[in-house]
Amino acid sequence: MIKTFYKNQTEVAEAINFVLDSYWVDEIKEEEMIQTIKDIIRNNDSLLYKNGDYTTIIKQRSGKRRLEIVSRIKEDL
Secondary structure, eight states, X not given: OOOOOOSSXXXXXXXHHHHHHHHHTTSSOHHHHHHHXXXXXXXXXXXXXXXXXXXXXXXXXXXXXXXXXHHHHHHTO
């Protein structure tokens, strides 16, 4: 189990990367990945977004493909 509350944007980006990378190598199931990403978004909204877009640190650390997936999951929240 991964924690879902973080102190800064770097930790949030690392957590997102860890969850998605774990899913891509079949270490966790899709349902668990989706739920964990939803929890991270819900609990760290102020660290993820600024003026309706991802913060620069999140963009740089997580990359385009990961953030596309996070955006799709966020639409279902």
